[in-house]
Amino acid sequence: MVKTIRKAAVIGSGVMGSGIAALLANVGIRTLLLDVVPNELTEAEKKKGLSKDDDEVRNRLAKTSLEQSLKRKPAPFTSKKNIDFITIGNTEDHWNELKTCDWIVEVVVENLQVKKQVLQNIDRVRKKGSIVSSNTSGISVHAMSEECSQDFKEHFLGTHFFNPPRYLKLLEIIPTKETKSAIAQYMQNFGEEVLGKKVVFAKDTPNFIANRIGTYGLLVTVREMNKSQLNVGEVDSLTGPLIGRPKSATFRTLDVVGLDTFAHVAHNVFQHVEGEERELFTIPPFMEAMLEKGFYGSKAGKGFYKKEGKEILQLNTDTLQYEPRQKFPLTDKSKGKKKDMKALLYSSNREDQFLWNIISPVLLYSAHLVSQIADNIIDIDEAMRAGFGWKKGPFELWDELGVEETVAKMKNEEKTVPSWVEEMLESGFTTFYKQTPEALFYFKESEYKVKEREEKRIHLASLEKTNVLQKNSGASLLDMGDDVLCLQFTSPNNAIGLDIIDMIHKGINEAEQNYKGLVIGNQGKNFCVGANLAMMLMEAQDDNYEEIDFVISKFQGAMQHIKYSLVPVVTAPFSMTLGGGAEVCLPSAHIQAASETYMGLVEGGVGLIPGGGGSQNLYQKVLSQSGSGTDLLKVASHVFETIAMAKVSTSAREAGELGFLNPQDKITQNEEFLLYDAKQAVIHLSSDYRAPVQQKIPVVGESGYATLLLGAQSMKYSGYISDHDLKIAKKLAFVIAGGRLPFGTKVDEQYLLDLEREAFLSLIGELKSQERMQHMLLKGKPLRN
Numbered sequence: 175m176v177k178t179i180r181k182a183a184v185i186g187s188g189v190m191g192s193g194i195a196a197l198l199a200n201v202g203i204r205t206l207l208l209d210v211v212p213n214e215l216t217e218a219e220k221k222k223g224l225s226k227d228d229d230e231v232r233n234r235l236a237k238t239s240l241e242q243s244l245k246r247k248p249a250p251f252t253s254k255k256n257i258d259f260i261t262i263g264n265t266e267d268h269w270n271e272l273k274t275c276d277w278i279v280e281v282v283v284e285n286l287q288v289k290k291q292v293l294q295n296i297d298r299v300r301k302k303g304s305i306v307s308s309n310t311s312g313i314s315v316h317a318m319s320e321e322c323s324q325d326f327k328e329h330f331l332g333t334h335f336f337n338p339p340r341y342l343k344l345l346e347i348i349p350t351k352e353t354k355s356a357i358a359q360y361m362q363n364f365g366e367e368v369l370g371k372k373v374v375f376a377k378d379t380p381n382f383i384a385n386r387i388g389t390y391g392l393l394v395t396v397r398e399m400n401k402s403q404l405n406v407g408e409v410d411s412l413t414g415p416l417i418g419r420p421k422s423a424t425f426r427t428l429d430v431v432g433l434d435t436f437a438h439v440a441h442n443v444f445q446h447v448e449g450e451e452r453e454l455f456t457i458p459p460f461m462e463a464m465l466e467k468g469f470y471g472s473k474a475g476k477g478f479y480k481k482e483g484k485e486i487l488q489l490n491t492d493t494l495q496y497e498p499r500q501k502f503p504l505t506d507k508s509k510g511k512k513k514d515m516k517a518l519l520y521s522s523n524r525e526d527q528f529l530w531n532i533i534s535p536v537l538l539y540s541a542h543l544v545s546q547i548a549d550n551i552i553d554i555d556e557a558m559r560a561g562f563g564w565k566k567g568p569f570e571l572w573d574e575l576g577v578e579e580t581v582a583k584m585k586n587e588e589k590t591v592p593s594w595v596e597e598m599l600e601s602g603f604t605t606f607y608k609q610t611p612e613a614l615f616y617f618k619e620s621e622y623k624v625k626e627r628e629e630k631r632i633h634l635a636s637l638e639k640t641n642v643l644q645k646n647s648g649a650s651l652l653d654m655g656d657d658v659l660c661l662q663f664t665s666p667n668n669a670i671g672l673d674i675i676d677m678i679h680k681g682i683n684e685a686e687q688n689y690k691g692l693v694i695g696n697q698g699k700n701f702c703v704g705a706n707l708a709m710m711l712m713e714a715q716d717d718n719y720e721e722i723d724f725v726i727s728k729f730q731g732a733m734q735h736i737k738y739s740l741v742p743v744v745t746a747p748f749s750m751t752l753g754g755g756a757e758v759c760l761p762s763a764h765i766q767a768a769s770e771t772y773m774g775l776v777e778g779g780v781g782l783i784p785g786g787g788g789s790q791n792l793y794q795k796v797l798s799q800s801g802s803g804t805d806l807l808k809v810a811s812h813v814f815e816t817i818a819m820a821k822v823s824t825s826a827r828e829a830g831e832l833g834f835l836n837p838q839d840k841i842t843q844n845e846e847f848l849l850y851d852a853k854q855a856v857i858h859l860s861s862d863y864r865a866p867v868q869q870k871i872p873v874v875g876e877s878g879y880a881t882l883l884l885g886a887q888s889m890k891y892s893g894y895i896s897d898h899d900l901k902i903a904k905k906l907a908f909v910i911a912g913g914r915l916p917f918g919t920k921v922d923e924q925y926l927l928d929l930e931r932e933a934f935l936s937l938i939g940e941l942k943s944q945e946r947m948q949h950m951l952l953k954g955k956p957l958r959n
């Protein structure tokens with residue numbers, strides 16, 4: 175039987191080891207982080223009079239690495255407190271502790287001999303049945319464990335995380351022929367459910383899936399750049415979002431990865447493949463020259479790009495000198511938008527021909543390799559999406575282009591199309607995938623096979639085709655099955671306007687009549703970044719305050735409806751959940767948050783305060799979390815600071831620490847399962863759900879107001895905040911304090927909501943607030959005026 179992983183060990187505390195240790199700590203797994211004992215004392219250690227026998231010296235590598243992790247950006251930890259789950263040590267004094275670990279992951283240097291030795295040492299002490307894995311980028315997993323015991327081999331596999339492990343979603347799992355299938359399955363579940371990764375199974379071939387195809391694609395792009403006489407900046411403007419790839423496109427990606435790392439990966443394939451393919455993995459001479467000069471990329475301060483002052487310069491790959499950055503002069507049609515990819519098939523313009531020349535080889539290469547490196551095409555597509563940030567993997571993109579037309583063009587160009595693709599077309603299958611309302615099918619071995627393990631992946635886009643109850647310009651109500659209703663935001667950027675507000679009322683009414691409860695969630699880029707600012711600004715500029723008052727009352731009313739709904743309302747935030755987005759979550763019965771949730775009441779940035787009960791609901795929540803004997807002023811100060819400083823959590827865990835989440839709210843590691851978990855939460859809560867009743871709220875009143883303001887005023891005198899910031903802070907303090915009442919007075923919710931509305935209305939009438947709103951709408955960032 176496979177044991178549950180409760181305690182893990184990470185061997186090697188470098189970039190990846192420390193990142194993997196943080197990933198484990200983030201999900202509450204106790205982790206031992208070991209590195210070698212250093213050979214020499216540092217100057218500082220000598221000065222301190224330490225010797226090589228002192229723990230401080232012996233554990234130095236793991237300790238320093240962990241300390242650096244706390245400063246690293248983006249942060250590896252979802253909360254600094256998670257570091258407590260990690261114990262550091264060294265491979266000599268603490269090796270025996272591996273006996274207590276359920277999973278040991280080797281993350282030492284990429285060198286077969288070193289890895290072999292480390293694994294044999296692990297084999298000597300590990301407990302039988304414990305899982306061991308290697309985080310190699312491309313060395314043969316079988317080869318490194320050859321000399322280990324049978325039990326070891328049965329419990330050993332490759333677990334290839336991508337850097338940085340918290341943020342990059344891909345986890346390639348590489349079982350060997352000897353790995354027990356139960357172990358591979360267990361690690362797949364563990365990777366998906368506990369660590370929140372997109373897990374794909376890769377075969378034990380050089381560099382596995384994503385790096386094999388990704389490296390090939392990058393080298394083909396470089397080759398075509400030279401042929402087409404394009405330059406670095408021009409290629410990047412063509413190979414980013416325009417074709418559904420990340421903003422960092424080709425060369426900025428290489429700068430981030432590091433040219434040395436890239437060369438190492440390419441070299442690994444070069445060494446292990448034969449024939450034509452080998453040529454393709456040869457590093458071109460100008461890159462060799464870059465390596466010699468140390469132009470490694472971001473870590474060296476220069477690579478394909480270099481920053482000089484505020485200017486970004488690009489490398490001239492002929493002269494290896496830097497020159498002003500250039501962009502490809504795109505045709506008007508494609509400017510800034512994703513291309514119509516089908517154009518690549520027939521267009522003769524320079525950009526389309528270049529794109530065809532870099533994309534078609536990747537499609538063919540993937541098709542040639544599929545059975546060698548993966549079990550199926552899905553694993554390849556998913557690896558490229560999760561590992562390289564492509565919107566579509568090669569086979570999905572191929573479907574978009576049209577398989578028949580593409581193959582015809584390839585054959586015209588005398589390219590070798592893999593026989594299985596031709597046979598697929600001959601047998602009448604014209605796409606690699608087929609989506610039906612029930613399932614996704616993919617082509618494998620002469621037929622469509624159903625994609626399994628889909629139960630937890632709810633696709634609202636599919637539900638929208640069949641299960642819509644109601645729909646308006648900003649939201650829709652969908653039946654999620656099992657008597658759970660879903661309210662989905664569909665407005666541009668999911669901004670909250672009257673349409674969403676209206677649908678919230680309708681959704682709750684419908685759920686109270688016919689469902690167990692309501693999930694408020696969506697699958698956009700962000701959960702919601704706030705209210706419809708443009709509409710508010712327009713009304714304010716027209717002095718239409720009655721309309722604004724009406725909207726705010728409606729917004730507050732909808733939030734109260736969520737709070738007092740007779741059936742549970744569960745919100746499912748993820749990514750940016752700001753302003754109105756956070757206000758929707760606060761009153762819900764349960765928050766099921768994705769681990770990567772960035773939540774905050776940031777209205778100050780646009781010259782306002784929360785208008786949908788945000789201050790009151792956060793205050794009430796923090797108050798209820800504080801228990802008996804609460805220091806009211808402390809609660810009010812915390813809420814005041816959180817909103818006045820527009821604090822945004824860097825994770826769901828931190829949102830909890832700020833008070834946005836209750837201790838009983840839950841975090842979902844894998845965003846793909848978020849709506850499923852939210853739905854389960856509704857089902858779980860609904861059996862004995864009792865709506866809360868309104869209670870009076872104790873406030874800090876006039877004396878508390880004065881105290882709250884003191885801090886803001888001193889920030890003003892020290893020059894940290896502007897006059898207008900202070901004005902906003904005063905209004906906010908007044909609302910949180912509950913106005914001019916004696917300390918400890920208990921007030922009705924409506925009283926606080928009225929104060930909030932008045933303060934909101936007075937601020938939106940201020941010219942400086944309107945300037946802030948306008949700036950945010952035009953530039954996408956706050957104006958400090």
Ligand code: NAD
Pocket residue numbers: 185186187188189190191208209210235265281282283284285288292309310311312334335336337435
């Ligand atoms: P790194 O050089 O940053 O760290 C390696 C660490 O291993 C160092 O701290 C070193 O002191 C330690 N070490 C060396 N020999 C050891 C031994 N015998 N016992 C214990 N510790 C030992 O390297 P990294 O970038 O963290 O890479 C580690 C592994 O992860 C490599 O196999 C690499 O290919 C793979 N990987 C790296 C990346 C990446 O982007 N850096 C991505 C995926 C996989």
